[in-house]
Amino acid sequence: xxxxxxxxxxxxxxITVNDGTFFDLIDKDGYCLITDYHALSRKIxxxxxxxxxxxxxxxxxxxxxSIDGLKNVLDGYISAAQQIFERFYSIDFSDIDKNLLMExxxxxxxxxxxxxxxxxxxxxxxxxxxxxxxILEPDAVRNIFADKVRNCIKRGMNIYSEMIKNSPELQExxxxxxxxxxxxxxxxxxxxxxxxxxxxxxYVWNYMYCNQYMITSRQYRRQLKEDxxxxxxxxxxxxxxxxxxxxxxxxxxxESPKKYFEKSMDYYFIESYKRIDFIFKLMNIIPxxxxxxxxxxxxxxxxxxxxxxxxxxxxxxxxKIKCNYYRPLFxxxxxxxxxxxxxxxxxxxxxxxxxxxxxxxxxxxxxxxxYHLEYTSSDYKDIKNFISxxxxxxxxxxxxxxxxxxxxxxxxxxxxxxxxYFRKLKKTFTLINDSLFPESPKRKPATSNE
Numbered sequence: 001x002x003x004x005x006x007x008x009x010x011x012x013x014x015i016t017v018n019d020g021t022f023f024d025l026i027d028k029d030g031y032c033l034i035t036d037y038h039a040l041s042r043k044i045x046x047x048x049x050x051x052x053x054x055x056x057x058x059x060x061x062x063x064x065x066s067i068d069g070l071k072n073v074l075d076g077y078i079s080a081a082q083q084i085f086e087r088f089y090s091i092d093f094s095d096i097d098k099n100l101l102m103e104x105x106x107x108x109x110x111x112x113x114x115x116x117x118x119x120x121x122x123x124x125x126x127x128x129x130x131x132x133x134x135i136l137e138p139d140a141v142r143n144i145f146a147d148k149v150r151n152c153i154k155r156g157m158n159i160y161s162e163m164i165k166n167s168p169e170l171q172e173x174x175x176x177x178x179x180x181x182x183x184x185x186x187x188x189x190x191x192x193x194x195x196x197x198x199x200x201x202x203y204v205w206n207y208m209y210c211n212q213y214m215i216t217s218r219q220y221r222r223q224l225k226e227d228x229x230x231x232x233x234x235x236x237x238x239x240x241x242x243x244x245x246x247x248x249x250x251x252x253x254x255e256s257p258k259k260y261f262e263k264s265m266d267y268y269f270i271e272s273y274k275r276i277d278f279i280f281k282l283m284n285i286i287p288x289x290x291x292x293x294x295x296x297x298x299x300x301x302x303x304x305x306x307x308x309x310x311x312x313x314x315x316x317x318x319x320k321i322k323c324n325y326y327r328p329l330f331x332x333x334x335x336x337x338x339x340x341x342x343x344x345x346x347x348x349x350x351x352x353x354x355x356x357x358x359x360x361x362x363x364x365x366x367x368x369x370x371y372h373l374e375y376t377s378s379d380y381k382d383i384k385n386f387i388s389x390x391x392x393x394x395x396x397x398x399x400x401x402x403x404x405x406x407x408x409x410x411x412x413x414x415x416x417x418x419x420x421y422f423r424k425l426k427k428t429f430t431l432i433n434d435s436l437f438p439e440s441p442k443r444k445p446a447t448s449n450e
Contacts, residue, residue, distance in 0.1 A: 007032075007308060007319035014046055014053065015084060022046055022053075023080070024368060025310065030089050032308040034363045036324055037371035039311040055317055061374040067106060067386045070375065074102045074365065081364040093357045100332050101358055101365075103390040107268075108327075108366050109375045110383060114265040118201035123153060123192070126205040135248040149209065156212040156220075157190040164188065169442030177304070178322040203269045214242045216274045219437050226430040232419070233411035235426045242276060243403050250394045257380035264393045271393075272327040275300075279432045280400040281333070285340045286428055294348040299333075300435045303359045307367075324363070330396060332358045 007027070015024040022044040025035055043056035064070055078098055085091045126132065128146040137145055164170055164185040171181040186196035211220040215238035218224040249270070251263035271277055282299060289296045304325045311318055336351050377383070387393070397403070402425070407414055414422075 007321050010052075012308070012319065013088065014044070016046065020046070023372075024084065025308070026084060026088055027308050032306050032321055033085070033089065033360055034305055034307040034324065034367060036307040036309050036322075036367050038367075039309055040371070042312060044310070044317065053317055055312055055315060059371065061372055063374050063376050065375075065377045066379065067377075067382050070106050070109065070373075071102060073373065074105050074369075077365045077368055078102065078105075078361060081361050081368070084364070085360070091357075093361055095354050096357050096361055097332065097335065100335060101362060104329055104332060104358075104362055105365055105369065106386060107391045108362070109369060109373075110261070110387070111265055111268065111327075112370075113375060114262065115201065115203070118203055120199040120201050121205070122199055123150060123205065126200075126202060127153070129202075131202065132209070135245065152212045153205065153208050154190040156208055157188045160211075161185050161188040161190065163443060167442050169440070173442060176323045177325065178309070203266060206266065206270060207273065210270055210274065214238060214245060215276065216242070216270075219274060219433060222437060222439050222443065224430055224433050224437070226427055232423050232426050235429075236406065236411060236422055239402070240406050243406060246397055250397060252394070253388065255384075257384040260384045261380055261387065264387050264391075267393045267397070268330075271330075271396075275328070275436055277397050277400055278328065278330075278333065279429055279436070280402050281337055282432055283425075283428050285337050286432070288340060288346060289348060292346050292348065294346075296348070296432075297435045298348075298352045299336075299355070300432065303328075303363070305360070305363065307363075326359065326363050326366075329355070329358055329362060331391060334396075 011028050012025045013028055014022060015026065017023045025044070027033070027035075041059055043059050044053050045056040046053050062073070064073060075098075078096075078101060082093045082096075085093055121129070124146075127149040128142060132149060133140060133142065133145055164174070164181055174181045174184055183196055186194060189195045192198055210216040215224065215235075218230070218238070223230065246267060249263060249266050251260040255263065282296070286296065302325065304323050306321055307324045309320045309322055311320065332355065336355055340346065340348070340351055407418065411419070
């Protein structure tokens, strides 16, 4: 398969714990610093001498049923990951914030729980659901509203499936991530009888809908530009629509624990791709970055490293290499932004290095957790307490002052000073957005009906 490389099984080193059982495997060459165990469900059994490892029985993972239990295990895993990087690759990760990293990893495992528990539904079920109608148009006629949503989603699915079908560059990128582009194209087919998976999780439908609705649709279509075709008045209206949408998605503090968990994750899923709030947070430090003639683009770069993938084939252990995408580190980014704002001796490169270090340790420990651990708790009160204290999505959104500054008046009724403020805001916003969502040949199919 294009984009995936087979790896020599002898070119890795096996890390064990004190009793000699397998803990991790690493690439001796250092090309892959992360090992992704998602394709392996069996134990790796090591032998003495030069005897190759073999696969044993089904892997029994350590079951953890509380947030405190996760903290205790993660503390040791983070330290182990630091030691592995330092010993075998001579990389010093002493600049990481262990507490922030631990909170991120707990949130990662909670997000996995959210995805596993998410009820799957058809496009029709999603379009006519109370969930979406209550968020967008609670007073609408249900059938009319459902038809509008269905048509919107179908239009977006058609655009994307055609893009995949006709763009060799996009196909190659998908294969690099270990995704069969033919299956992926059918996953987005707007024709229900041709779609590879008719029922999808609600968060997937949310994402598809956002690609055709609000300011997020302009990101998707690469139409969020600093030009006359996209006026500042339209920009402000788009922000109002987005803020109204997010306010209804996000939980309130007195939400029931399970709803609080689900709504926090609904927002996180969309923000992790669209990054609207992140852009506004980054805008706070752009003046300082520009004053130092520094390049901020690394701070928006998505993290998709090459990873080693152990897998089973005819009862034997094999290795391949692909790329993985890891979601952003919201709270680590927040902390780095604060440091940049408060640092008189500003050096952007050191902050970029810190961000990279956190990304690699997070990815390493996350993959180890997926192989060795199983979070089994349904104590949503415990989960809510953790999220509200350490990864509060409502606070993350509300901390951007732009949402309280959106005008109630029509654009033409605003004074010149306010209009100038939003014109400057739009210019900086679109500059950062272009770095996050650049134009690309892979988004322009070889054959087009346009």
